[in-house]
Amino acid sequence: MKTRYSRQELFLGKESQKKVESGSVIIIGAGALGSSSAEMLARAGVGKLTIVDRDYVEWSNLQRQQLYGEEDVKNKLPKAFAAKKRLQQINSEITIDSLIEDVHGLNIEEMIKGHDVILDATDNFETRLIVNDAAVKHGIPFIMGACVASYGSTFPIIPNETPCLHCLLNHLPVDGMTCETVGVISPIVQIVTATQVTYALKILAGVSVSPILKSIDIWKDEKAEIDVKRLKNNHCPTCGEHPTYPYLKFENQTKSDVLCGRDAVQIRPPKTKVFELKVFTERLNGNVTNLIINPFLLSCGFDEYRIVFFRDGRAIVHGTNDTKVARSIYTRFLQYYLE
């Protein structure tokens, strides 16, 4: 018995411990959830960890993203890189891969191949739906987790057994509240990841998990659990009898194109829907400047950018030619429509 895993092995048993050590987990996102679950899995001795993230470490991350320190912020290190650096200090006996990339429908399948479990640590629905498609297609369990403010939820998607994320949706997903607009406290992060990592360890050890959707509000002291087996949909485009994996299709990707010479980026959402511009205008009130609206579009100043937003969800973000910046501005802007 290796001393470093002795306590865990006493609990799991020798066989299960071996399975954990030969297991591989990919974590999509290295923010709060990703940092927390990566640290637990590294300490647990999971043989191979892959960390995917497109972002850099910032001061506002340090309150809850436990793998990072002040030096990482000062050096503007990519999160995936900084995470790997820290995880290697924690456990040098495991393999850690870091991918500094934006997850989309055309690269996700390559990323997840060869892993036993996928952990959700993303901060938006679009990415979750992309991962959901790929996970079901390749038959890899996908452990969802999300949190905002003091509230969090988890659900283990086991291909061919449980409903998938697509089955659970009762609305078209549009990105709602994220940490940027309403804040978050770290205890809820730890509750969500504790649940996710427990599922991951069980799956690696070959123990079955139940299709229970769970939520908890650590501040309000509320919790709920729903057995969602009944929501498995035979016509689901992802896990039904004739899957099309819509989020992996080229035409469904959010596209962002730099508009040459205009210091602007055009964003096209993956699905078009009609936005009520008047309603949007009311909700933006006080948060934007120089607002102009006509039947086709609205235009306004937002932070140091100017956004021209079309009825079909397409937008042009002026003041940057960085698609990543434009996409994050766009996501933040859209949130006002939903509040």
Place this chain on the structure above:
Amino acid sequence: MNFQLNGKQVELPEVVDSVEKLLTHYHLQSRIAVVEVNKEIVRKEEYETKKLSNGDVVEIIHFVGGG
């Protein structure tokens, strides 16, 4: 109306008598959510017609983006 909502007793105005109205009351109508009343999942198409009565045990889990 008295419900047990997510494990807690709550008292809501009498007008909150359907799943639809309950979701609206908590500003969850535009959110992705799963609703269960007395251990039965209520499908979205039934939100308006699914009436609630005193003593119902309701669980609502909504999805959030953050992480």
